[in-house]
Each structure stands twice: as structure tokens, then as C-alpha cells.
Amino acid sequence: NDRVTLGAIQRNLGRVYTLSGELDAAEKCLLSNIKMTKEPGQEVYLIHSLLSLGYLKLLRRKFKPASSYLHKAYELLERKESLRDLAIYYEYQGELYFQQGNLGEAEACYLEAIKIGEKIAPQSAIISQSYRLLADLELEKGELDKALESGEKSLRVSEAIGERLEQGLAYKVLGQIYDLKKEKDKSRQAFEKSVNLLDEINARYEQIRVYQALSLTEVFDHQERSDYLSRAKKLSVNLGLKYFEGICELSLAEIELDLSNFEDSLYALDRAEKLFKEQAEEEKLSSCRNLREKIEKTLSQKSLSAENEFKLFRKYFSDTEYQGIQAGSLDDSLRLLAEKVKGERGFIVYRNGGEEFYFPSLYNLEPDKAKTLTKN
Helix, strand or coil: HHHHHHHHHHHHHHHHHCCCCCCHHHHHHHHHHHHHHHCCCCCCHHHHHHHHHHHHHHHHHCCHHHHHHHHHHHHHHCCCCCCCHHHHHHHHHHHHHHHCCCCCHHHHHHHHHHHHHHHHHCCCHHHHHHHHHHHHHHHHHCCHHHHHHHHHHHHHHHHCCCCCHHHHHHHHHHCCCCCCCCCCHHHHHHHHHHHHHHHHCCCCCHHHHHHHHHHHCCCCCHHHHHHHHHHHHHHHHHHHHHHHHHHHHHHHHHHHHHHCCCCHHHHHHHHHHHHHHHHHHHHHHHHHHHHHHHHHHHHHHHHHHCHHHEEEHHHHCCCHHHHHHHHHHHHHHHHHHHCCCCCCCCEEEEECCCCCCEEEEEECEEECCCCHHHHH
């Protein structure tokens, strides 16, 4: 019947589950703890749970409930002084601002967390975390020298206190910085150290993040990047993180396009769009649309190249019309061609060496009918 100790165990379990990516189990522990810590004198414990729940919702990209939990924690902190918890609040609130694109507000929060951290414990997890978060922000702003300084500060402190999770995350941001500074050897070494550290401690959520980050660089070859993305996708599916699963699919689509594997690229893009629609991620859906236009443009140019048999149709178009086809979308090209040859229906079919057919464009025709005509 030791409710105080039981509450501490629940909060710690919630934190461990969060770090390992088991967010459902983490939320269950933390919500249960909140029910137990509403009695007078337990405000500090309630603050801990509210902060943890806010961070958990942030990881799920549930920004509104994340903001609500963090605000409740801050209201309690105004009445109950706890500098360490206040620093953690500023870290989490800064991350919330950062993910929403409010970089100025995020930077102010990170600097406030650093100020508090330097006051209470210069060699602490608060300092290593805050400087690492600041490095991420400076990287986003393109301030590479500042980001490098902040990243190295985070790494030094995390190594001094033996904080392996933060070491792994510091190496991740350093890998990204070195990549943009065109220092490929340093970038690869940093990413490999990050991967090894995070794999060793089985920090599955952060493993996803580092696998995805390195897949966006040219430090690793296409096969290595695809392999890491496959690992990230598997973890995302297991943890129910559909947003990150969508990121994996989108990145795979880009890699397949680089390799001219158009069918595989389009299939991955279709999956990414479906996942982002489910999550109402409009910014990522815009990225999907841009990539689809790029794929279709590449396919159109390939179809209309001088070496392609599609040149037989040139006799139906003037030079101006033909140039218009090359500049337009596949749908526009197919419609114009059908009108010129007085066709009632038509389709463009693509197959990349396999048995599956992909139809980038259809004119007055359903996909199932086009598939039947193709097979016949």
C-alpha cells in the first residue's frame, strides 16, 4: 500500500516505455499515475507525469493535447518552484514549437532551459539535451557553425556524465552537420557511432530518427540507405508510428526514383500518401504531390524521347504542340493525344521488369479495364 513508491515506479516505467518507443504502455502508466497523484502535497509528482504525457503526445505529433499537458504542468510550476522541472518544461515546449515550425519561440525556450541548467548543474542531462536541441534548430536555420558548436557541447557533456542516449543523438546531429559541410568521412563516422549507441540501448524511437536522417544524405550509398529505411519502417510499424512509416515510404520513393525504378517509386509514394492522409499531414502531402509531379515528368520525358517509339505520334502534332506535351503532365499529354487521333479512350502503362502493371494516366477508362486490355 505504499502509493508514493508505486507512483514513482509508474512514472519511471512511463519514461522507460517512452524512450523505448512503447508509447501505448507509457501512456497507460502515466495516466494511471495522474489518478494517484491528485492529493495535496503531490504537486511535484503530478508535474512529472504531466510533462511526460506532454512529451509523449509530442512524439505522436498530437500537438494540441501535448500543448494542453505542458500548459497544465507550467501552471503548477508557477506555484511550486522546481528549477529542474521548469528546464524540462522549456525543453519540451521548445520541441513543440520546433515541430510546428515556430523556430523563434523554440530557440527562446531552449536558451531558457540552458540558462536554468547552467545555474543548477552545468554537467547534466539538461545541458546535453538542451544544446543538442539547439543544434537541431540551428541546423534547420542553416547556421552550421553555430550548430556544430552546440552539437559538440552536447556531446562533451553527455560523454562526461555517461548519458549514452544523448551521446547517440548528439552524434546524429553532428552527422547531419558534417554532411552539409561536405565532410563526408566525418559525417559517416558520426552517423555510425550514433547508430551503434542507439542500437545497443534499444532506443527504438530514436533509432527510427537516426535511420531516417542518414537516409537523406549521400554519405551512404543507395543500398545502405534503403536497408536503413527498411529497418526504420519495420520499427515504425511495430510501434504504430504511422507518420514515421510515411516518412520511410516517401524517402524510399525518392531513392527508387534516383535509381530510375519508377514503378517501385510510385508504389512507395502511394503508400506514403495514404499514411499522411490518415494523419492529416498536409505539409508532407504537399511533398508527395511534388515528388509525384517529378516522377511523372521524368516518365513523360522518357516516353517522348527521340529513341522511344512514341515518336510515331509526332506526325499528329505541330512542333509547338509537341513541346507543350513535353512540358505538361501525363494526363494532359494523353488527353491531347486521344483528341488528335480521335480516340475514345486510352491509357499509359508502365511495367518495370515485373508482373505488376502501373497506370500513370488513364483517359475515359477504369484501371481494371485497362489491366484487362493490357493482359490481352
